[in-house]
Amino acid sequence: MTLRSLTSSVPVSIALYVAIMALIIYVSYAGAQSIGYNWQWYRVPQFFYKVDTNGFSWGDIPLGLVGTLVIASISFAISVVLGAIIASLRLSTLVVGRAFSNVIIELMRNLPLLVLLYLCYYVLGPIFGLDRFLASILCLALFQSAQISEVFRAGIVAVAKGQWEAARTIGLSKYETYRFVILPQSVRMMLPPLTGEAIHMIKNSAIVSVIAVVELTTVGRNIISDTFMSFEIWFTIAAVYMVVTVLLSAFVSYLENRLAVSRN
Secondary structure: OOHHHHHHHHHHHHHHHHHHHHHHHHHHHHHHHHOOOOOOHHHHHHHOEEEEOOEEEEOHHHHHHHHHHHHHHHHHHHHHHHHHHHHHHHHOOOHHHHHHHHHHHHHHHHOOHHHHHHHHHHHHHHHHOOOHHHHHHHHHHHHHHHHHHHHHHHHHHOOOHHHHHHHHHOOOOHHHHHHHHHHHHHHHHHHHHHHHHHHHHHHHHHHHHHHOOOOHHHHHHHHHHHHOOHHHHHHHHHHHHHHHHHHHHHHHHHHHHHHHHHHO
């Protein structure tokens, strides 16, 4: 891919994104107008910040965003560790290890995230003494670990077989082969999809609002219950999610292009 094609694709992507968002906003606005909805956009800024006699203070939406990022970050870190363990078991020569990893992966792939959340909170929570915050982190980490394990496995398998043979030829142990030969090459291929999984984690974290964990979607629901500003608040919450995920997506694109250039 040339530099010209990279620079020309960015404006096209931005224009397409703006066009889609404009269409969604227009259809939603027309629908709200048809039912006589009273728009109150002037009340939205107070949920981002407040300036009063006590000075400046953050509103509910930024605090909810911090909760979302905290939950997503902790869950992602745990899912990376679990994913590495599952991938190592699947690549091992142990029949029991491969069978166990396959069962975990298929279970997480075929179990709806909402059902898994209920299992973690209502079943595992009372057994292990987990509150709703810890149950949410456990649910998200388990669910995402299956996908991350496949990223690890694919990155390791993608290394050419000649690299393994060369490592054995010079007398490296299995540990040394992974540390000095395989992982330095596979990490470069793993980073972009891992960042993509981080984006999925942020979006999936909205599901924990059903058990009233304090995060962005929960804050939005609470504001709507107090103000009845359904359209304004949900548009605002959606915009905040999009800003975060678009920034991360831009970082992924930059990372992929940087790694592609370095490989060439």
